[in-house]
Amino acid sequence: MNGSRENLPGRRKMLARLSIGLGAIGAALVGLPVAGFLLAPLFETVSRKWRNVGSAAQFENGQTVEVKFEDASSVAWAGVTAQTGAWLRREPSGQFTAFAVNCTHLGCPVRWLKDAELFMCPCHGGVYYKDGTVAAGPPPRRLTQYPVRVREGQVEIMTTPTPIT
Amino acid sequence: MRYLRIAWEWFDARTDASKVLGPIMRHPVPPRTGWMYVFGSATLFAFIIQVVTGIALATAYVSSAGQAFASLQWITDHAFLGHLLRGMHYFGASAMVLLVGIHMIRTFLTGSYKFPRELNWVVGVVLLGLTILMGFTGQLLRWDQNGVWSTIVAAEQAGRVPVIGPWLARLLLGGQTVGGATLSRFFAYHVFFIPAMIFAHGRPAPCARLTPRHLRKAQRRPSGGTEDLSRMV
Numbered sequence: 229m230n231g232s233r234e235n236l237p238g239r240r241k242m243l244a245r246l247s248i249g250l251g252a253i254g255a256a257l258v259g260l261p262v263a264g265f266l267l268a269p270l271f272e273t274v275s276r277k278w279r280n281v282g283s284a285a286q287f288e289n290g291q292t293v294e295v296k297f298e299d300a301s302s303v304a305w306a307g308v309t310a311q312t313g314a315w316l317r318r319e320p321s322g323q324f325t326a327f328a329v330n331c332t333h334l335g336c337p338v339r340w341l342k343d344a345e346l347f348m349c350p351c352h353g354g355v356y357y358k359d360g361t362v363a364a365g366p367p368p369r370r371l372t373q374y375p376v377r378v379r380e381g382q383v384e385i386m387t388t389p390t391p392i393t
Numbered sequence: 394m395r396y397l398r399i400a401w402e403w404f405d406a407r408t409d410a411s412k413v414l415g416p417i418m419r420h421p422v423p424p425r426t427g428w429m430y431v432f433g434s435a436t437l438f439a440f441i442i443q444v445v446t447g448i449a450l451a452t453a454y455v456s457s458a459g460q461a462f463a464s465l466q467w468i469t470d471h472a473f474l475g476h477l478l479r480g481m482h483y484f485g486a487s488a489m490v491l492l493v494g495i496h497m498i499r500t501f502l503t504g505s506y507k508f509p510r511e512l513n514w515v516v517g518v519v520l521l522g523l524t525i526l527m528g529f530t531g532q533l534l535r536w537d538q539n540g541v542w543s544t545i546v547a548a549e550q551a552g553r554v555p556v557i558g559p560w561l562a563r564l565l566l567g568g569q570t571v572g573g574a575t576l577s578r579f580f581a582y583h584v585f586f587i588p589a590m591i592f593a594h595g596r597p598a599p600c601a602r603l604t605p606r607h608l609r610k611a612q613r614r615p616s617g618g619t620e621d622l623s624r625m626v
Contacts, residue, residue, distance in 0.1 A: 306573035307459025335545040389569030392552035392562045
């Protein structure tokens, strides 16, 4: 019996195609939910929330301090990663500015050096002035700023995705 | 001994194990290869160590962002021989990266990537990338300061891939920020996804085509499997 596809009897050819078709449908039935589950983070929208970080009165003019607040998308098992942070600066005029802790070079956490009034990144030596503009090093742009407001005497920062620069 | 042979023959008749392992164990080794010959097998040996110690560690490791670090502290400080197991996995990872590098350098310098092994070189490059990824994802599983911030650095770097970068970053983090979903994802990458790809790609390189003169010399020497095993030991 010739085994080439052209010479297969019609019924056998039909059954072969049916098997391939049913296999493809089966693979899709299993594969699509798996792919959807794995790719879900691409399509999820996380509503941003205002988080209270303290009374406006507790922040002195001209000072920059670290504040912590709960992330918008925290889950029950997140542990300490449910918390995120920002550098909150109160200008001499009383206005507030909130900077992301992530260096715009590769995302490492910047430190505030009070005496020098500079933000410094420990990874590759990125340096920022107190207003978040780049002073030196590899950062391509200024520190990311978070929306901040004062409401009923309380300072609130809006949760923001990790800045991917 | 007789019973062992009977058991082996029973097993082999049903699995064809000797047909799979035989050519690997008995392949002739060209003369004057020396220590340069063993780095591929040494890499495989390091990989086996990683698999065995990794499976053992996974029985106690908790891949939850809230508890991962504490579970590692327990493994290190309280579990019986836990510190030894972590040490083997930790240094085994470095050894594997080092051995892969040496193996590839040796392959390049001796021209062993040429016919009939061009495709093995390509697969080797893929395996090198997968080995680096294993090292990187494993480092994150410690979930200490280094691990968490390395995750962000990885997301930043992925974010710079043209066009799809931001999507890649979100897939790596499992969301928009480092959180509960992030570590679970990296655990799955480290334990399931990447090892599956390594197993799918991994196979010994085909034997060199020896000239009749070299083949006669090779037949007077230990076989490849014997040589590899003795030098691993």
